[in-house]
Amino acid sequence: MKKYNTRQRQILLDFLKEHADESFSGLEIVEKTEGSGISKSAVYRNLSGLEKEGKIRRVSKDGEHTAHFRFIDEEHCKGHIHLSCIKCGKTGHISDDAAKKIAESLIEEDGFSLDSDETVIYGICDKCKS
Ligand SMILES: [Zn+2]
Numbered sequence: 095m096k097k098y099n100t101r102q103r104q105i106l107l108d109f110l111k112e113h114a115d116e117s118f119s120g121l122e123i124v125e126k127t128e129g130s131g132i133s134k135s136a137v138y139r140n141l142s143g144l145e146k147e148g149k150i151r152r153v154s155k156d157g158e159h160t161a162h163f164r165f166i167d168e169e170h171c172k173g174h175i176h177l178s179c180i181k182c183g184k185t186g187h188i189s190d191d192a193a194k195k196i197a198e199s200l201i202e203e204d205g206f207s208l209d210s211d212e213t214v215i216y217g218i219c220d221k222c223k224s
């Protein structure tokens with residue numbers, strides 16, 4: 095039983111890892127991983143488990159109340175401020191220069207020290223702008 099659970103968890107994690115710059119709702123994940131050996135209930139169960147462990151992050155998408163999830167690459171993502179497109183759900187990192195400027199002006203203007211790891215900036219990506 096334990097092993098079975100671990101395997102489904104890994105399928106889910108692998109899927110999100112492969113699409114690390116995108117976010118998906120639970121239902122989308124269920125549809126996209128269909129046939130790969132993970133059940134619908136396992137998707138939802140493992141999503142909340144992985145979120146608690148900090149392996150994935152919950153993001154919001156424009157006009158949708160459903161929670162979306164995306165993978166967090168701990169090594170790669172550490173210290174980066176994330177951008178998340180509210181239209182397509184695509185995520186990325188802001189450039190180091192921009193991050194530095196934001197952090198510096200927050201300290202200067204507001205005396206606020208930014209926690210980059212926890213920061214997601216929502217907006218509309220280049221592709222979705224048109
Ligand atoms: Zn990242």
Ligand SMILES: [Zn+2]
Nearest residue numbers: 179182219222
């Ligand atoms: Zn977009």
